[in-house]
Amino acid sequence: MGRTYPLNHWYAIATSAELTDRPLARMICNIPLVMFRDKDGAVAVLEDICPHRKAPLSSGFVVDGAIECGYHGAQFDAQGRCIHIPSQDVIPPRGMTVTRFPALERHDMIFAWIGDDKRATPDGIPDIWSANTDPGWTAVHGYHHVKANYLLVLDNLADLTHLAFVHRSTIGASGRTGWFNNPLRVAIDGDTVRTSRTMRDISPSGFMLMTGRFAPTDRIDRFQTSDFFAPAFFTVVLGGEPAGTQEEMQRPHHIVLNSVTPETEETSHYFWSVCRTAALGDQHITDEMYRLTRLAFDEDADMLERQQQAIRTDRSGRPLMNFQGDQGGAAMRKVIARLIEAETEEQAA
Ligand code: FES
Ligand SMILES: [Fe+2]
CATH class of the missing domain: 2.102.10.10 (Rieske [2Fe-2S] iron-sulphur domain)
Known part of the structure; x- marks a missing residue:
């Protein structure tokens, strides 16, 4: 390879x-x-x-x-x-x-x-990090060393249908419907890939309940917009509004900022921040958000490391398969492959 x-x-x-x-x-x-x-x-x-x-x-x-x-x-x-x-x-x-x-x-x-x-x-460097330090947001930061190729970490961020499985007992416990029943929209623009999804008339997420933005019995419309900036930055904006009130939702409830840096071909540095716009400065919520995010990314890292191990011993020689949820990840890999190819051609010239 x-x-x-x-x-x-x-x-x-x-x-x-x-x-x-x-x-x-x-x-x-x-x-x-x-x-x-x-x-x-x-x-x-x-x-x-x-x-x-x-x-x-x-x-x-x-x-x-x-x-x-x-x-x-x-x-x-x-x-x-x-x-x-x-x-x-x-x-x-x-x-x-x-x-x-x-x-x-x-x-x-x-x-x-x-x-x-x-x-x-x-x-x-795309200007996506300001929520880390802007007083209009409250942020928690973390770092995971992941024994897996950085593309596998990016795949994980790009395909959120894994929530109901990898995170079945934590952040994915609220079920599968929203992520499975609503199509992913994918837009490629140069070296960036935007994937977005709107989920109508569903329950609020755990983080939205935690900050008091919504109550457990509320029905809401939720959106997720993810932007990939090649080769290694990935933001996920998540928000929601009372069901049926807004056609175009834009107000974020929280943003997950991700930076995935190759360490070697089989290991990565994963830096993350979760920045919220609700319940600013509430230390208890900050601690809880950090604890839950860390737990969820521990679950991701565990799966990614097992996946890397399985790929290492794979005898088939077959490429990875793409499901519908992989459209964003596949587009992302195409952009990265183009950048590597351009560099290789430049070096050869
Ligand atoms: S001063 Fe660095 S190895 Fe001797
Ligand atoms: Fe995950």
């Missing part, structure tokens, strides 16, 4: 809260990276290997905004230039640099550009 992710893109690599005054190591797209903050607090991302004897830089410390190798103390600045070698005055003129990757910090998330750094553009 070839590489399943394109390189010339921004990927989420950490949350802001994770990056303190110590180096943070993380493998992204099969490249070991180390992150740290420079003197001004800006994020620096370097390849996690010291050119001296190839120890991981992340085994060291952050000293005055530079990273100090934990083995013999060589220091590197945010650009990856060696600025100090404790045991000698002279820095070798060649060979003592570390590859650096463009990085950006926005709305409590840290992103890195993994491919050709000359092509990195700040506007390449």
Whole structure:
């Protein structure tokens, strides 16, 4: 199997809260990276290997905004230039640099550009993260390390018919009707895929009951609009209105922001936020929302890891099959395949 992710893109690599005054190591797209903050607090991302004897830089410390190798103390600045070698005055003129990757910090998330750094553009990150920090929302954040290819995680987000099965005893307990009886609309626009579904005259979701937006006996119309931004960002907007009152529903009750970053071909970093517009600032609801979301994504991760294991030992050689609910996921995979192909052609040219 070839590489399943394109390189010339921004990927989420950490949350802001994770990056303190110590180096943070993380493998992204099969490249070991180390992150740290420079003197001004800006994020620096370097390849996690010291050119001296190839120890991981992340085994060291952050000293005055530079990273100090934990083995013999060589220091590197945010650009990856060696600025100090404790045991000698002279820095070798060649060979003592570390590859650096463009990085950006926005709305409590840290992103890195993994491919050709000359092509990195700040506007390449879709502006979908503001609900993480905007006072009009209350957000909970989480991270799952998933032992499955990132496309399997994206498939899981794109096909919500799994709710009634994977989450039968948690967030999917309210039944299957809404998700099964209403067709999914799919619209592809360049590198984005929008899937949406309207579900009329059904019960409110568990989260809508939790915030007090609706009562258990209410009948409501619900909508779900998911946007995929290739290759690795995925938002799900969920909302509802009293049944029969609105043709076009747009007001979100909550948004799930997802960022799925390949770690290796068979493992992923999954960053998520659930941001709500109701019961703002209510800590009990915030804690409960975090607990339930974490539980649900634990259930997803468990299934995804079993799925990856089954794919690894699959003897059939047959491709994955698509059900109707996979239309969004299939469109998403097509966009990603096109991006990888374009990169491969460029490299060959
Ligand atoms: S291995 Fe890093 S300074 Fe020696
Ligand atoms: Fe799920």
